[in-house]
Amino acid sequence: MAEAEYPGGVVVDPTPITAGQETTVFYNGLLARAGADQVYLRIGYGSPDDWRDVKDLKMSKTGYGWVKTFEAPVDQDRINFCFRDSANNWDNNNGLNWTWTIHNGRMI
Structure with missing residues (x-):
């Protein structure tokens, strides 16, 4: 399996993020490319x-990078995240972190 070329090393699926639904973060950024033995998603x-x-x-490490799936909370309106490895090195998107709105799934 070849490593994925995610834009900026990060993909969130699905987007937009909907409250109460399963959300997956794929990571193949700086820490993954540096050979981290473990990566943590800080949310x-x-x-x-x-x-x-x-x-x-x-x-979890895959042939395409690192992945974590979780349920988007129903009582929050925004999720922020960054990554760290087991040596406490960080990938915080050059200080900007990653941030997404969590919508309630209703059409206005």
């Missing part, structure tokens, strides 16, 4: 400058 909710409910989720 938090709220504004990009004030993360709440922060968690580190262990990702």
